[in-house]
Amino acid sequence: MSKKPINEMKLKFPSLSANEKLSRIAISGFVGLYDPRIDELNEIKTAVSEAVTNSIVHGYRNTCGEIELTAKAFSDGLIYIKIRDKGAGIEDVARAMEPLYTSLPDEERSGLGFSVMESFCDSVKVTSKLGSGTTVVLTKRLKTKL
Amino acid sequence: MAVYIKSDRNDELTAMITGEIDHHSARWLRMDIDTALNDCPPKTLKLDFSGVTFMDSSGVGLVMGRYKNMKALGGRVELVNMPEYIERVMLLAGMDNLVTIPKAKDASGKSSAKGQSGSSAE
Numbered sequence: 001m002s003k004k005p006i007n008e009m010k011l012k013f014p015s016l017s018a019n020e021k022l023s024r025i026a027i028s029g030f031v032g033l034y035d036p037r038i039d040e041l042n043e044i045k046t047a048v049s050e051a052v053t054n055s056i057v058h059g060y061r062n063t064c065g066e067i068e069l070t071a072k073a074f075s076d077g078l079i080y081i082k083i084r085d086k087g088a089g090i091e092d093v094a095r096a097m098e099p100l101y102t103s104l105p106d107e108e109r110s111g112l113g114f115s116v117m118e119s120f121c122d123s124v125k126v127t128s129k130l131g132s133g134t135t136v137v138l139t140k141r142l143k144t145k146l
Numbered sequence: 147m148a149v150y151i152k153s154d155r156n157d158e159l160t161a162m163i164t165g166e167i168d169h170h171s172a173r174w175l176r177m178d179i180d181t182a183l184n185d186c187p188p189k190t191l192k193l194d195f196s197g198v199t200f201m202d203s204s205g206v207g208l209v210m211g212r213y214k215n216m217k218a219l220g221g222r223v224e225l226v227n228m229p230e231y232i233e234r235v236m237l238l239a240g241m242d243n244l245v246t247i248p249k250a251k252d253a254s255g256k257s258s259a260k261g262q263s264g265s266s267a268e
Contacts, residue, residue: 017168017169017170018170020168020169020170021166021168021170024168024200039231042200042231043231045200046200046201046202046231046235049168049200049202050202050203053168053169053202053204056169057169100239107207108172108176108207108208108210108211109203109204109207110203110204110206110207110210110239112203112206112235112238112239113202113203115203115238116202116203116235116238119234119238
């Protein structure tokens, strides 16, 4: 990944739940430039939706803050996506990533956000610091060469 | 995003969900479906996904919540007409242990036989 991206997008928006849809529209528009298969596009949209929802529901719980969505496309078909918030952070990332674990069992959260990201992307990397925020990096290589 | 409620028989309620299911829309869908459940508690709640254009894990939360409510009413939940990737998320969550997911049976109207088989292969 030392190569230079052939295209790049950066988007900042407040943590309103309506912006879950905005993040999907934005990432679809960006990835859509590179002829993805419909299932690939669906998987990327879903993974981004999960990460952004986590920032809104957990990172900025009861507050509103900024979410940054960065996307890069590389010539070998690799799509790199970063979702970053400056919210509450995650105390135990490994535990948060366990399937079905949720810190909000009363709110009908399924605890599957990270499982979906892992299942739909080639790699998921999470870095988090309590009180400073969480960054999720997703990568996926499209079947089409760009 | 909208949900159309249809009471086929006295003991069956179909909620046809249209549009996108995410954390934002799930709360409204939840409210509409639960209102219908309380008005006329059925034996079977059928959630029809044929009009759903997007779903993330919030949809799983929606189904889990309705499963709990129906269990309290002594009834069950059935998921019908799921596009393949939605079924994949449901199976990832193990929802087939809690609710009924009919296999490509020819339900009246559109049943997506293609999506029903081999969805757990990947």
